[in-house]
Amino acid sequence: MATALTLLLPFFFFFFFFLTSANAVSGDGGACAAEAAAESGGGCQDSAAALRLKVVAIASILAASVVGVCLPLVSRSVPALRPDRDLFVLVKAFASGVILATGYMHVLPDSFDDLRSPCLPDEPWAKFPFTTFIAMLAAVVTLMIDSLMLSCYKIGNGGHGAAEIALQGAREISVIGKDGVEIESERLRRNRIIAQVLEMGIVVHSVVIGLSMGASQNPCTIRPLVAALCFHQMFEGMGLGGCILQAEYGMKMRAILVFFFATTTPFGIVLGIAVSKVYSSTSSTALIVEGVLNAASAGLLNYMALVDLLSVDFMGPKLQSSVRLQLFSYAAVLSGAGLMSLMAKWA
16 A cells, blocks of 8 residues: 555656646637636536535545445355355456546546647647657556566565465465465455555546536536536545455555545546636646546556456456356446446436
């Protein structure tokens, strides 16, 4: 977790730079004015009503996030939802579809809207597909982080004897036999890396969407967003919660991960309220920073969903040994992706 928090530091420095300069507007003034008017909703500007809705949003999104991320964590008390059962595989496939759709249907389009905005100058923003370029780089960087973190874990255990490694693995997961212990111990480390990197991508996106809502003074825009973001956070939390469950963390680390996921969107809303007087969503700085962060988050989420979640499960022995379970799992993936895609209509 410390590694993931270290990786988040550049994001926070970048973000606070953005907050201090987001009121600088440049680009096509007429186009920006038209876009700002469309965003404000004409006569639907009421700061008092918007503030009341934001308070409701903070409480409801917080509750939905906690419920979503904690549901998989309490599944061990339900025998049918234990990790070795078929139902758990289907639930995880559903959650993986949700994460995949989050990247492709929510985060990536937002980045396109930001970096292709008429408020930005044509050169270079309209001349080069920055969104897909940044998403591609983010996917490669995620692969590097994924690989290097796993190598560091392995190198860190290089000076220990086989018996000590086996004993360490036995403390983490109960298996029989030295070889089995080493395999399970490596799988456990892999699951922990997945949970940390996935949390990092979700946290970045959650702060951005919270900030946008918090800075808005348009209750007509905020009202449908409250319900949509509640469902969004609940489904996304289920995907993250499944990864945290497989990481076999203790209660303290689980609580930290749940806390960061559940509070980042409400934190973004509070931050948006605080800077709403100086924050302009149509400023060049705001559009560029939000667009870059969303593109990077989309690349990370898409990589994690396809490489670390879906491909691992579908190419693994459990699903490869059962065509019937494979087909049901594909249906679960499409269901999760479909429901999350539908949410893109409102959020």
